[in-house]
Amino acid sequence: MGHLRGNRHGKEPVQIATILKLYTVLQLAEGHRYGYELLKELARMTGKKVSPAQVYPFLKELQASGHIRVESKGERERTVYQLTAKGQEMSASITTRLSHMLDSGIKSRLVQCAHCGCQIYQGAHRERIRGRLLSFCCAACAAAFRKA
Numbered sequence: 001m002g003h004l005r006g007n008r009h010g011k012e013p014v015q016i017a018t019i020l021k022l023y024t025v026l027q028l029a030e031g032h033r034y035g036y037e038l039l040k041e042l043a044r045m046t047g048k049k050v051s052p053a054q055v056y057p058f059l060k061e062l063q064a065s066g067h068i069r070v071e072s073k074g075e076r077e078r079t080v081y082q083l084t085a086k087g088q089e090m091s092a093s094i095t096t097r098l099s100h101m102l103d104s105g106i107k108s109r110l111v112q113c114a115h116c117g118c119q120i121y122q123g124a125h126r127e128r129i130r131g132r133l134l135s136f137c138c139a140a141c142a143a144a145f146r147k148a
Contacts, residue, residue: 009083013065014061014062014065014067014090016094017111019046019148020046020050020054020055020058021058021099022043022094023045023095024038024042024059024085025062025087025090025091026091026094027041027042027045028068028081028082028083028087028091029083029088029091029092029095030032031082032080032081032082033080033081033082034078034079034080034081035052035055035056035059035078035079035081036078038055038081039052039055042055048112059081060086066084066086066087067083067084067086067087067090068081068082068083068084068087069081069082069083071082072083073145080102102120106121110119111124111135113135113136113137113141114134114135114136114141114145115135115136115137115141115142115144115145116141117148118137119134120137124136125137125138125139125141125142126139127146128141129142129146
């Protein structure tokens with residue numbers, strides 16, 4: 001997946017090389033998370049059991065690099081993880097890069113409705129009209145095109 005921007009005082013940049021690390025950063029970008037809450041959400045997102053040993057070392061790395069702030073809150077002293085301004089910049093950078101990658105992959109698969117011009121990713125209604133095989137977003141657009 002590449003690496004995140006940011007240098008830990010002469011150390012290597014934080015690496016985002018697994019989907020679990022990516023999901024961790026994306027979860028924290030949505031707001032602060034308690035450790036247990038983060039583990040449960042990561043398990044839901046991946047569809048697999050997530051071990052604390054898979055997540056907490058990465059959280060410590062993010063904390064050491066200044067990307068997250070760690071606080072204890074409440075009577076039970078639950079640990080809360082939250083992105084810092086530096087972490088929010090990193091998250092925005094990752095999101096932008098992922099968006100560009102997805103756009104590239106999706107744009108090459110888009111077709112345009114021959115009637116209304118909307119973009120169709122998959123499931124286009126296809127009909128042969130006047131000897132040409134055309135794509136439509138729906139049967140109603142195909143019918144309207146035939147009438148025109």
